[in-house]
Structure formats: structure tokens, C-alpha cells
Amino acid sequence: MRRAIPFTIIVCSLLISVGQVTAVEEKIIQDQVGDVKSSMTNQTVDIPCIDIEKVTYYRDGKNVTITLQVAGKLGRAGIEEKYYMYSVAIRLITKLGDEEKEYDIMYVDMDFGEMMGEKMKYKEGVVLFEGKNISNDVGPAPGTDDKLRAFFQLKDENEISFSINATTILMATNEISLVNGNFSKEGMDTLYYEFPKPTAPVNQTNQTGQDGGHDEKTPDIGITGIIIAVIAVTAILIALRKRR
Secondary structure: OOOHHHHHHHHHHHHHHHHOOOOEEEEEEEOOOOOOEOOOOOOEOOOHHHOEEEEEEEEEOOEEEEEEEEOOOOHHHHOOOOEEEEEEEEEEEEEEOOEEEEEEEEEEEEEEEEEOOEEEEEEEEEEEEOOEEEEOOEEEOOOOOOEEEEEEEOOOOOOEEEEEEEEEEEEEEOOOOOOOOOOOEEEEEEEEEEOOOOOOOOOOOOEOOOOOOEOOOOOOOHHHHHHHHHHHHHHHHHHHHHHO
16 A cells, blocks of 8 residues: 555646646638738739738747748748848737737848948848847748748736737839839738637636637838838847847
């Protein structure tokens, strides 16, 4: 009987551990294909490389993986022009009590040749939390040419997923003009999704599902807003690179 006691304790411990399964949350958010808009004319344009097809959100405790899929090929592979700036920005908002927390995924694939003695060519991705870099695990998903994947950890596993806002932007041209700044091809696509309100804390209830819910389009912010956003993303990436 004495030898059986340790074995019983081990079995009970394993059963308790199995019962403490980390909550898993998965959402597949579909977006309408063929809805890319020109920031100059607000007309629909055919640019598959930034045409969002879907965003997949997967969360296991504090670990989060977000995958954005486009209708064409991601980045340089989907661009014919010589010079270009291709950017993806995804903002995840979570809530912890009444406090909102923002996680910003930024990815830029850019080639503007050489300007004023500086090479304007690089490809980089980061995840920021309150302006601080928390992950560089952002880039094309292995084995694919149409998916961008980001992996990072939330600050607190009790955070409730609230919303996802994704934007893709392309500015491309075969001739660079610093005078008028015109691009022969430019456009943007957006996706916005709010998670259903949980009926229980996320760390107590498994919330799995692929609801296939469609996104809600965000308002157009205009060419000025787009340029400011692209410049901001580029500046952040350059600053982070110089710190290394």
C-alpha cells in the first residue's frame, strides 16, 4: 500500500493538469475580394497583391498568431513596377477590465533605389506594444507567397480580444518624381472586425470557432492620411533598425 501512494498522487496530479487546459480562440475573418480603392480617385482598382482575402486570428493563452492573406502575391512578387512601397498595418485591441491595450503589427517591403546617397531598399516587420518592439517575428508565412504571418505574446493572458483593424497599402512607379510625387499604381484595402462579447472570462471558457464573419469597412482616410501612415511606419522601422 505504501508503494501505491506515490503512484496515486502522480495520477491525480496528471488529471488536474489535464483539466487546466489553456483557452484557445480562433477566428477567420473573410474580406470581399476586388474592393481595393485608389486613394487619389476613390475608384476601385485591380491590385491583387494588397487585396485582403482573409485574416486568421489564433490565440492560445498569451500566444497570438495573426495571418493576413491577399488575393495575389505578397510584396515584391506581386508588383511589376520598378520602385514601390508595400506596407501592411494590423492593430489588435484587447481589453483588460476597462483598459484598452493596443498591439501594432507593421510590415514594409520597399525599394525606391537610392535617394540623396541613401539606399531606400529594405524589408522588415515588427510588433509594437505602446511604442515598444515586442517581436520581430513578422514576415511571409513559410511555404506561401500570399500570406503574412505575425507571432507575439500578449502582456496578460486575461486580456479579452476586442477588435482587429488591418490596412494594406501600395505605391508603385517606374519613374520617381520628387516634384509631383505621382505613382502609376497606388491603392489601399482595409478590414475591421469586432469580436463577439464573451459570456465568460477568456481564461475560463474555450472559445473556438471559425465564424467566417465578414469585416466592416473602415472609412476612407484620404491620400494625406495614407502618406502620413506610410511615412510613420517607415520612420519607425528605420529607427528600430538603427538601434540594433
